[in-house]
Structures are given as C-alpha cells and as structure tokens.
Amino acid sequence: MLLQLQYLLLILIPLLSLLFFFFFFNSNSNSNSKVPKSYPLVGSFFALLANRDRLLPWLTGIIQDSPSNTFVLRQSFATGHVISGNPAVVQHILMTNFNNYGKGEDSHRTLYDLLGQGIFNVDGESWKFQRQIAMQEFNTKSLRKFVETVVHTEVSQRLIPTLTSAAEHGTVLDFQDILQRFTFDNICNIAFGFDPAYLSPSLPQTKLDLALENGIKCSSERGNTLFQGVWKIKKLLNIGSEKRLKIAISEIRGFAMTIIKEKKQELSEKESLDSVDLLSRLLNSGHLDENFVIDFVISFILAGRDTTSAALTWFFWVLSKNPEIESEILKEIKEKSEGPVYDEVKDMVYTHASLCESMRLYPPVALDAKEAVNDDVLPDGTVVKKGMKVSYFPYAMGRLEKLWGSDWAEFKPERWLQKEEENSKSSWRFAGRDSYTYPVFQAGPRICLGKEMAFLQMKSVVAGVLRRFKVVPAFEKCVKEPEYDSFLSKMKGGFPVKIAERDHLHSEN
Numbered sequence: 043m044l045l046q047l048q049y050l051l052l053i054l055i056p057l058l059s060l061l062f063f064f065f066f067f068n069s070n071s072n073s074n075s076k077v078p079k080s081y082p083l084v085g086s087f088f089a090l091l092a093n094r095d096r097l098l099p100w101l102t103g104i105i106q107d108s109p110s111n112t113f114v115l116r117q118s119f120a121t122g123h124v125i126s127g128n129p130a131v132v133q134h135i136l137m138t139n140f141n142n143y144g145k146g147e148d149s150h151r152t153l154y155d156l157l158g159q160g161i162f163n164v165d166g167e168s169w170k171f172q173r174q175i176a177m178q179e180f181n182t183k184s185l186r187k188f189v190e191t192v193v194h195t196e197v198s199q200r201l202i203p204t205l206t207s208a209a210e211h212g213t214v215l216d217f218q219d220i221l222q223r224f225t226f227d228n229i230c231n232i233a234f235g236f237d238p239a240y241l242s243p244s245l246p247q248t249k250l251d252l253a254l255e256n257g258i259k260c261s262s263e264r265g266n267t268l269f270q271g272v273w274k275i276k277k278l279l280n281i282g283s284e285k286r287l288k289i290a291i292s293e294i295r296g297f298a299m300t301i302i303k304e305k306k307q308e309l310s311e312k313e314s315l316d317s318v319d320l321l322s323r324l325l326n327s328g329h330l331d332e333n334f335v336i337d338f339v340i341s342f343i344l345a346g347r348d349t350t351s352a353a354l355t356w357f358f359w360v361l362s363k364n365p366e367i368e369s370e371i372l373k374e375i376k377e378k379s380e381g382p383v384y385d386e387v388k389d390m391v392y393t394h395a396s397l398c399e400s401m402r403l404y405p406p407v408a409l410d411a412k413e414a415v416n417d418d419v420l421p422d423g424t425v426v427k428k429g430m431k432v433s434y435f436p437y438a439m440g441r442l443e444k445l446w447g448s449d450w451a452e453f454k455p456e457r458w459l460q461k462e463e464e465n466s467k468s469s470w471r472f473a474g475r476d477s478y479t480y481p482v483f484q485a486g487p488r489i490c491l492g493k494e495m496a497f498l499q500m501k502s503v504v505a506g507v508l509r510r511f512k513v514v515p516a517f518e519k520c521v522k523e524p525e526y527d528s529f530l531s532k533m534k535g536g537f538p539v540k541i542a543e544r545d546h547l548h549s550e551n
Contacts, residue, residue, distance in 0.1 A: 102441055175327060234305065305322060395459050413429065
C-alpha cells in the first residue's frame, strides 16, 4: 500500500509541474489584482501557487478592486470559495443568517487532530455548552481579579524584571516570544488556576513551546494546502509536516492532561475553592469525558496565548514607527497610578484607540472561513451553494478606502476618538465601529467572549512597559515592514528588540 502511494506521488508531481508551466505563462493573475483565471478541474490553482508567498496582499488587492468587495475564488474541481470584505456580507453570515454558516465538515476535519471537539471547532449544542461555561469567566468581578492579581503579578514580577535585565546587559530579545510567554502564563492562571511560569528569567525553551508552534503551523497548512488530499496522504505515510503535527499534538495533549489531573486532585482535596476557574466549572458540570476536557483546555490555551500576543507584537512595532503617538500614550499612562487599578486601566481611552488602530492593520485573525449549510444569496447578490466556503477578511477590510477613507494606510488612533469639552477642558471619548465593519473579534453569537479581557491585558502590558522602557526594533537588516504570517498572523522570524530604560534616556538628554 505504501509503495503504491509513493508511485502515485511520483506520477502526480511531474504531471502537476507540466500543467503549472503550461498555464502559468498564459495567466496574468500574478501580475495584477483582478479575479484570477479559472481552469477546468484545477480552478485558480496556478494563480494561488504563483502568489503563495504574498497571499494576503494578493487577495486584498482583489477585494479592493471588486465593486462589492466580494469575489469568488474558484478552487479545484470547480468548488467556489467566497471571500468578502463587505460589512453587509459579514453581518449576514455572522448574525442575520448565522445558523446557515458553521465551521463546516472540512474545517472540523482539518483542525480535529489539534482542537478535537473544542469550542473553536464545533457547532450546535457542544458549542453552546462550552460557551455557557466560558461566559461565567468574563464578568466584571472576574475581569477585575484578572487585572489586579494575575496580570499585575505577571507584569511586575516577571515581565518588568526580564526587560530590566535586557536593558542592563544590552540583550536583544525576541519580543514576540516574550509576549507569548506572558499571555501563556496569564491564560493558564485565569482559566485553569495553573501557573506554568513560562516567563521566567532563564526563558527556558521547552518541548511544549515547539509543540505549540508546530501544532498551529501544521494544522494551518492543512487548511491552506492547494490540494487537500496531499496532507491526508502525508498523514497516512506519517511523513513531513504530518509527522511533526503528530509529535506536537502528543506533547500538547500531555501538557493539558497534567493540568487536568492536578485540578481533579485539587477539587477532590477541598470541599470548596477560594476561587473557581474555568476548568473547575467544567469538571464540576458533570462532563468528565477525558478527551472532551482536554480539547476544551487546548482551545483556550491557543486562543489566550496567540491572538493577544500577536496583537501586542504588531502594536509595539507600529508604535516604534510613530513616536508622536507613543508620546501621547505615555502622557495618558503617567496620568494613571502605577498600581493595578481596574477602573484606571479600563479608562485608558487613547491607548485603547491605538490598539484598535493597530489591529485594524494587523488583525490577530486575518481571514475566517465558514461553510454554508444550505444554498443562499448574500446581500451583494453573490450566489452561495450548499457546502461552499464563505470567508470574511478582516485583514483586507482594514485596508479599504470605502470603510476607512483615503488615509487608510496611516496609523491614526484619532479615527477612533471624539473630542469632548467639559469645564473648559477637552478630553477624548472612544468612538468604536460596529463589529461588522471591524470584525477583529468576530460578531454575532460567536463574538469573542474574551474581548474585554484581551483589551485589559494589552493595556496593562502597554502601561507597564512604556512607563519604564522604550522598545527599539533591532532587525539585522533594514526592514520597511516585517512579514505578516498569513497562517498565524504573527511576525515571521520574530520581533528582535533592544530595551532602553526611560530614566537612562532622559539622563543622556
């Protein structure tokens, strides 16, 4: 069997190469942003292949050129994939006709090995149950505790000492890695009552770190493979990325199991706990199926670790290019106390606007796909057939003149603010956009439960870091703009920085 599959691959690869060269030179899809040509059987495979290293800019260009900001990408065997940056379409699929657009079998199958039956990979009753459990974690009391205990401890006892040491020794840090460690510790603490102490002075490289990176990357590559059969064959043969994914998942599930065992032991030893976390609630709900609980834990680890750290990484890079905005944020920070006061962190309006503006240009999730349960017609007239993928595209939407004006390419927090006059004093008031124009946190019934928690965490980090330090990019070569990883929404290659203490900067001036 294995030998037959290897022979099949040997035949298919040269055949596909010949087809590629035949069609590539007859296609202009790699040189302009119009909807790519589609061919029998292979669809727009060759345009996708030609633009695989610049997928997001290429797709964004097509969206920008489309009058309705929606187009249909033809894939292999004539299947269509609707991609849209139209707020009316976003509202339709995420809210108005929510029940017709789920995760879908393809997505579920692609991510199943990593996420299993976790909240981000299911629809229906399983999704509703997990969401109800999670909702209890995001009330005002929990958020206050999150800011005033968990985040404050992580900032003051781990993040600040790490940056102080780097400043003293002139060390170049991968700030993206530092922020991932920070958010990983936080999500484990608040959701599971477990402290992995990942952000420690030695910055240990663990098997889990590599496993998380490989797990996300290899699973994402499955969904972006031009021919879905390729990853399935690799999985059957246990080779390449599928072999790495199998090893990664074993490590990740082992870590999740450790957390669950410790929590079960803790619950059995105490009649009542001083604080009840997300995992405790799940275990006390009667859902004791081991695999289900593991899937639940893994989903929240990945959501809490990667999205917030990616948003912060891009924010600090954008800030380094806009010193006048950094000065405005610093002014706001200095008006607040240094303590972990929930209300003060919540009221950092200019910082909040700056974070929104950064995520407009560099969203933590670049593109999110749904699958149609039944035939439908979108508000812009696009016909959707049962089983078709329909994606909304936050990365492109943040770059549409129609939504953000001719200055969309500028980093401009003021677009999120309004001036208010009171007692002869002016102040800023946050003026948000609707979640269909700005679907960075999704919208409708699946809108991100952790949105408020993410903002509180990000503002706490920004205040703690900028009050004491200046973050200076330290790329080896001159970089106009770091590469945005289309799979992970992270900064490809990391974010090398040097840390400078502000007191030292002032003394030099």
